[in-house]
Amino acid sequence: MTGTLYGIGVGPGDPELITLKALRILQRVPVIAWPAPLEGDSMARGIAAPHITHEPIEIPIRMPLETTQFPDRSVYDVAAQEIGTHLEAGRDVAALCEGDPFFYGSFMYLFGRMAPHFDVTIVPGISSLMAAAAAMKSPLAARNDLLTVVPAPLEETALSEAVTAADSVAIIKVGRHLAKVRRVLQNLDRHADAQYIAYATMAEQTIQPLSEVAAGRAPYFSLILSHKRGAAWR
Amino acid sequence: MTGTLYGIGVGPGDPELITLKALRILQRVPVIAWPAPLEGDSMARGIAAPHITHEPIEIPIRMPLETTQFPDRSVYDVAAQEIGTHLEAGRDVAALCEGDPFFYGSFMYLFGRMAPHFDVTIVPGISSLMAAAAAMKSPLAARNDLLTVVPAPLEETALSEAVTAADSVAIIKVGRHLAKVRRVLQNLDRHADAQYIAYATMAEQTIQPLSEVAAGRAPYFSLILSHKRGAAWR
Numbered sequence: 001m002t003g004t005l006y007g008i009g010v011g012p013g014d015p016e017l018i019t020l021k022a023l024r025i026l027q028r029v030p031v032i033a034w035p036a037p038l039e040g041d042s043m044a045r046g047i048a049a050p051h052i053t054h055e056p057i058e059i060p061i062r063m064p065l066e067t068t069q070f071p072d073r074s075v076y077d078v079a080a081q082e083i084g085t086h087l088e089a090g091r092d093v094a095a096l097c098e099g100d101p102f103f104y105g106s107f108m109y110l111f112g113r114m115a116p117h118f119d120v121t122i123v124p125g126i127s128s129l130m131a132a133a134a135a136m137k138s139p140l141a142a143r144n145d146l147l148t149v150v151p152a153p154l155e156e157t158a159l160s161e162a163v164t165a166a167d168s169v170a171i172i173k174v175g176r177h178l179a180k181v182r183r184v185l186q187n188l189d190r191h192a193d194a195q196y197i198a199y200a201t202m203a204e205q206t207i208q209p210l211s212e213v214a215a216g217r218a219p220y221f222s223l224i225l226s227h228k229r230g231a232a233w234r
Numbered sequence: 235m236t237g238t239l240y241g242i243g244v245g246p247g248d249p250e251l252i253t254l255k256a257l258r259i260l261q262r263v264p265v266i267a268w269p270a271p272l273e274g275d276s277m278a279r280g281i282a283a284p285h286i287t288h289e290p291i292e293i294p295i296r297m298p299l300e301t302t303q304f305p306d307r308s309v310y311d312v313a314a315q316e317i318g319t320h321l322e323a324g325r326d327v328a329a330l331c332e333g334d335p336f337f338y339g340s341f342m343y344l345f346g347r348m349a350p351h352f353d354v355t356i357v358p359g360i361s362s363l364m365a366a367a368a369a370m371k372s373p374l375a376a377r378n379d380l381l382t383v384v385p386a387p388l389e390e391t392a393l394s395e396a397v398t399a400a401d402s403v404a405i406i407k408v409g410r411h412l413a414k415v416r417r418v419l420q421n422l423d424r425h426a427d428a429q430y431i432a433y434a435t436m437a438e439q440t441i442q443p444l445s446e447v448a449a450g451r452a453p454y455f456s457l458i459l460s461h462k463r464g465a466a467w468r
Contacts, residue, residue, distance in 0.1 A: 009364070011253070019360060020257065021250035102367040102374045115371065122368035126253060126358045130243070133336040134356035137349065140336045144388055146396055149381040162380055165399055 003087040005114050006094045007101035009125015010047040013202035017126045018051065025123060026051055026094055031086045033059035033079060034096040035106050043221075044096035059083060059093075063106075071109065080113035087118050100127040104151070104172065129170050131200040132223050136207055138195060140225070141168045152177035159184045168227045174218040181224060182210065193230040198222035237321040239348050240328045241335035243359015244281045247436035251360045252285065259357060260285055260328055265320045267293035267313060268330040269340050277455075278330035293317065293327075297340075305343065314347035321352050334361040338385070338406065363404050365434040366457050370441055372429060374459070375402045386411035393418045402461045408452040415458060416444065427464040432456035 006025050011017035018026075026032070026048060036042035042060065061079045063071055083093050101107040101122050114120055129149065133140040141147035148166035150159060152174045163169050163184060171181055174196075185191040194210035198219045210224055240259050245251035252260075260266070260282060270276035276294065295313045297305055317327050335341040335356050348354055363383065367374040375381035382400035384393060386408045397403050397418060405415055408430075419425040428444035432453045444458055 007368075012358075014255070016255035016258070017253050017358065019245070019251050019253055021248070023254065024250070100364045100368075100374075102372070103364060104375055104377075104379075105373075108373045108376050111371075111373065120371065122371060124246075124251065124360050124364040124368040126360060127364060130334045130337060130358040130361060134241075134334075134358040137345075137354065137356060138336070139339075139342045139345070140334075141338055141383065142342050143338075144385040145338075146385070146388070146392075147383040148400065149375065151378040151380070153378050154380070158380075161399070165395070166382065 001090050002118060003090050003092040004119045004121055005083065005087060005110075006092065007107045007111060007120065007122045008094045008096055009100040009105075009123055009127075010044050010096050010098065011126040012099055012128045012131035012200050013043075013047055015047055015050045017131065017201060018048070019123065019125070022123045022125065023051055027054060029056060029092045029094040031057045031059065031083075031091050031093040032096060033061055033083055033093060033110075035061045035063060038062050038064045042096075044098045047098065048096050057086070061110075071106065073109070076109040076113060080110060083110070083114065084117070087114075097125065100125040103127045103129070128172070128200050128221065128223060132170070132197045132225060135200050135205060136195050136197060136225065138225060138227075140170070152181050156180055156184055160188065163188055163190060163226065167229075169225070171224040171226070173220060174222045174224060175220045176217045178213070178218045179215065185210065185224075185226060190226050194224050194226040196222065196224050235324050236352060237324050237326040238353045238355055239317060239321060239344075240326065241341045241345060241354065241356045242328045242330055243334040243357055243361075244278050244330050244332060245360040246333055246362045246365035246434050247277075247281055249281055249284045251365065251435060252282070253357065253359070256357045256359065257285055261288060263290060263326045263328040265291045265293065265317075265325050265327040266330060267295055267317055267327060267344075269295045269297060272296050272298045276330075278332045281332065282330050291320070295344075305340065307343070310343040310347060314344060317344070317348065318352065321348075331359065334359040337361045337363070362406070362434055362455065362457060366404070366431045366459060369434050369439060370429050370431060370459065372459060372461075374404070386415050390414055390418055394422065397422055397424060397460065401463075403459070405458040405460070407454060408456045408458060409454045410451045412447070412452040413449065419444065419458075419460060424460050428458050428460040430456065430458050
């Protein structure tokens with residue numbers, strides 16, 4: 001019997017925002033894998049830390065952030081091989097994912113490599129999208145709203161079209177694109193009501209009107225919510 | 235001390251897809267409120283049922299599905315008053331919500347009435363969106379994908395524009411709009427790869443290629459996923 005690979009959404013940051021299902025699987029698998037930068041801590045492993053007490057085998061998937069083409073596919077090839085060895089030996093493996101595995105998660109790179117050969121089960125997680133709306137006390141979408149998730153790295157025209165077309169937008173992966181996003185929202189007269197959040201549900205959580213966010217680079221784990229109904233919605 | 239109103243996302247259906255935080259709050263509040271049809275069971279109460287063992291005071295919010303203007307606002311006015319009485323007496327109240335409270339949830343009607351007067355905390359839940367993608371083993375969005383959530387009741391042109399503009403679309407609230415949605419996807423040559431799911435994570439869960447779904451009315455709790463990259467993505 002080969003093992004099962006579990007893609008486990010550990011939620012946005014607060015360790016209490018993990019599901020019972022994810023917890024049950026996490027606490028019994030003999031092997032866990034998790035993404036991390038080349039140096040430093042893994043956010044996903046950190047979120048799961050309070051729940052892992054049984055000393056599983058651990059497979060860090062360390063990704064250099066500065067490569068000619070991000071992500072470095074060879075890193076996933078190596079991880080897939082190591083995980084495959086455990087699965088073939090009958091050991092279940094849990095791959096930890098921040099938020100939800102299939103919502104802009106790096107888990108898809110593992111999924112693409114493993115799903116053709118092994119049994120893979122996805123355990124959905126609380127995504128930063130829902131966590132942000134909850135923390136801001138601001139409904140994401142209601143009734144027949146068109147809700148669009150817009151990655152900030154898109155170029156300015158695409159961003160502008162996406163914001164215009166939707167009733168409600170969540171702009172994710174803000175990072176070094178903060179100035180561009182701000183310009184787009186200003187040009188559409190949507191800047192004054194937009195709300196910014198970084199590190200939703202974590203100790204460092206920051207919520208601000210976008211108009212009060214200092215210029216410069218925002219964290220990668222930040223997002224901006226804007227609704228056509230504006231601040232009245234809040 | 236007045237009590238706190240908690241908007242609790244109980245997840246998409248599988249009782250194990252509730253968070254530890256939601257569970258902790260659910261199991262200690264003296265009062266729970268939940269939405270239900272005029273006759274019959276509450277889905278949210280059903281999902282939470284295995285976790286509620288302490289016999290709290292229960293406030294059903296029963297909504298007639300056939301009214302001249304849905305929802306009947308007076309039902310929420312009455313519920314808000316009853317909940318307010320408990321909060322003023324210092325009792326915390328948990329309002330149960332299917333999926334996530336702020337993702338197209340009816341909780342916003344209560345939120346709008348209570349937030350100006352009382353302390354309200356939102357506990358995010360696993361939405362049907364993430365649950366559907368996990369059950370289908372189909373990533374929702376990755377990299378710089380534009381992801382749009384499209385309510386099926388929108389008129390045909392709006393649906394068509396939304397599907398065209400996004401890389402990945404989730405069409406929600408399919409219900410009696412199945413034929414229209416199918417026509418839109420056919421006209422855009424996106425029908426063959428679209429995937430349909432009803433009752434994600436529940437015992438009745440059904441996953442089918444949209445092309446194999448029988449004509450007629452789909453359940454309200456069904457959704458359709460379609461990605462520009464098509465079936466290769468799966």
